[in-house]
Amino acid sequence: MINNNTYFQIELTARRIRQYGQNVLKSQGIDITIEQWLVMNVINENESINQIDVGEKLVKDKPTISRMVNHLEKKGFIIKTSSSTDSRKVELTISKKGETMINNLYPIIEKIRFTGLNELSEKEKEIIGTILVKIRKNLDA
Template sequence: MIHNNIYFQIELTARKIRQYGQNVLRSHGIDITIEQWLVLNVINDNETTNQIFIGEKLVKDKPTISRMVNQLDKKGFIIKTSSSSDSRQVSLSISKKGKTLIHNLQPIIEGIRLKGLQELSEKESQHIKSILNKIQKNLDT
């Protein structure tokens, strides 16, 4: 019965995507998670940003984002800069090491994406995107 539930299928698919991606990263000796990769991308796409913005973009809670940001900082992939007016405010940017990682990972990540979509036509891919966007819109509050 649960396997017929569309929400279960969506969640199962998302988990398989993350698991496959993590296995590929591990096989290349890359020491970040798929979730950390997403955080890096949000920071990279937004020059200088903060944890609140990242949490909103990735729909993740503050403790989860904080933990990932701290791990990325510890690995040297991002730079945390405290505000001169409010020490609680921290800006995040990509370090040189992080830029190199992003550059090197782009083809690997693209391969991960293509693997899951390899037998879908362009029309099918667009249809899935449309359906998922409708579900997300229906659930916006």
């Protein structure tokens, strides 16, 4: 019965995507997680973003984002600085080492992203995208 449940199928697919991606990164000797890559990518695309905004964009809770940010800072991929406008906030930027990692990972991440979609037509991809957006909108209500 659970195997026929749409939500279960969505969750199972999301887990499999993460697992596949992690296996690809590991096989390449890359020591970051897919989730850490997403954090780095959001920071890279949003100059001087804070942890709260990163969490909102990735729909992650504060402790999870904080843990990932601290880990990425220790590895030298991101830089934390005090906000010039709000002393309670910390702004996040990508370091040179982080930029290099992002640039090196783009082709690998693209391969990960598109492997599961290889045999789908453009119309099927469009339909899936539309359906997933509708589901998220229903849950935002």
